[in-house]
Amino acid sequence: MKILFVSPPTDSAIKSVIGTTGPPLGLAYLASVARSKGHDAKIVDSLVENLTFEEVRKIMEQYSPDMVAITSTTSMIPDAYEVAKIAKNISQDTATIIGGPHVTFVPEQTLQESQNIDYVVKGEGENPFSGILDIIEKKKDPKEIRGIAYRNGNRILNNPPEVLISDVDSIPEPSWDLLPMDKYEIDNTQFGTIMTSRGCPYNCIFCSSSLQFGKQWRGHSVERVIDELKTLRYKYNKRDIEFLDDTFTLNMKRAIELTDRIYKEGIDIRWSASARVNLFNADIAKNMKRAGAHTVYFGIESGSQKILDFIGKGTTLDLAKSSVRKANDAGLYTLGSFIIGFPDDTIKDVKTTIKFSKSIGVTVAQFTIATPYPGTRLWDYVMENKLLLTMNWRKFTTLSPVIKLRNFTSDQILKWLSWAYISFYVRPLYLLKDVAKTHGFVFKRLIPYAKKAMNLDIMGE
Ligand code: B12
Ligand code: SF4
Secondary structure, eight states, X not given: OEEEEXXXXXXXXXXXXXXXXXXXXXXXXXHHHHHHTTOEEEEEEHHHHTOOHHHHHHHHHHHOOSEEEEEOOSTTHHHHHHHXXXXXXXXXXXXEEEESTTGGGOHHHHHHHOTTXXXXXXXXXXXXXXXXXXXXXXXXXXXXOTTEEEEETTEEEEOOOOOOOSOGGGSOOOOGGGSOXXXXXXXXXXXXXXXXXXXXOOOOTTOSHHHHSOSSOEEOOHHHHHHHHHIIIIITOOOEEEEOOSXXXXXXXXXXXXXXXXXXXXXXXXXXXXXXXXXXXXXXXXXXXXXXXXXXXXXXXXXXXXXXXXXXXXXXXXXXXXXXXXHHHTTOEEEEEEEEOOTXXXXXXXXXXXXXXXXXXXXXXXXEEOOOOTTSHHHHHXXXXXXXXXXXXXXXXXXXXXXXOSSOOHHHHHHHHHHHHHHHHSOHHHHHSOGGGOOSHHHHTTHHHXXXXXXXXXXXX
């Protein structure tokens, strides 16, 4: 079969401001699964190629795929539906499949919202996708394939979830060769992404990715990660690499082993990774730095212990302070992520968070507005308490308020978001820091958030 994988044309604040985006890694893994089963695969990354829907249509007509496989987040779902529509308009015989962190949690609604989609894949995509290939090619009964939802006449059937892949090394390496790798570049530095582990056992109220890849943490072997890094560095000339793991340091022993190996192998990359403030220490900080890491990303989320408890973060303000200090002491930059606009946030909570972001010593801060993605505990909370302001998925960007707050209007929380950025970045002390020397997509992609937020009116603290 010929399979066309599509990341749809969509509005991206990141792309429009900094001119680039990251590779669609999920599609690259799935393309490898398809190829390992003898199929022909092509990936269209509309975002990095600046493609319009019309151009995607032309590619489809030329390639004439038997299957179109689309990826989507929540905010881009209308664009994914448009791609499915184009595929079906060209030929009703083309099978259309969709997966990713939105449809996983609303499979039936997805099939209701778009008549042009045949199959929804839920969660980790490799095995259910492989199952769909067998349904189409080997006429396997869809009932036997876990992790999918599909139509049977007028009925929508939603099968049980697939079990997680326990040996993640069994997943073939991503098909980088099907992507325009040289286009993932910023400030003349080639950058790439890697996922060295999947899953996270924590239960933060807003988190979608830990539900997508499950609560069971599964790491690639050190060998496999080194292989992938070498491919990215030496075959594709990637110098800056973002580790996309939910929590790189979850298994500390492995993180130490891996960073030792990166250092010993002498792979000259600069990289960044995420850690939790309760899963970080001076040893891993030193090791990361020695292995070429430039930045560690901490989900600090709030300066109010009350909010940290509400969101189920399982951390404390003291832990946040000490982990940021350990990272900074080792010479790493620190990116702190903060969320405002939870339903019960008070002005005092928001002020405390902004103040905390400045006092804690993070190199850069990202502020977002709490967004209830389908599948998350925050989604359930908001639905139970009738606090959802809109079902317009396009607004689910973390920069638009979609929750009715008890103590703020939407306009007010937007102004506080703006103030958070201004307050953090427009500081005499801050300006003294040589932020320009901080490279990496992980930093640069903050700019659109800051820019968008700071275009708003300034509000006094
Ligand atoms: C890298 C990244 C980005 C990059 C995207 C680069 C790119 N081209 O993909 C950038 C920085 C641009 C970005 C931007 C945003 N992102 Co982002 N991002 C991520 C991150 C950290 C990794 C994505 C990734 O590559 N994962 C690894 C691959 C292997 O996983 P995957 O893509 O999910 O694919 C697997 C399955 O989902 C499934 N699958 C996916 N697609 C398909 C398609 C088919 C046909 C099939 C069968 C299966 C399938 O199978 C794959 C293999 O198992 C995730 C968190 C995470 N851990 O996934 C957040 C995440 C995807 N982002 C998120 C969000 C909210 C955003 C933003 C809206 C803003 C923000 N706050 O970051 C913007 C807007 C993007 C947009 N226009 O929609 C949310 C999405 C939640 C949701 N329900 O939509 C996530 C889950 C993080 C979170 N907050 O929990 N992001
Ligand atoms: S620690 Fe990070 S990945 Fe894990 S549940 Fe919390 S936000 Fe999600």
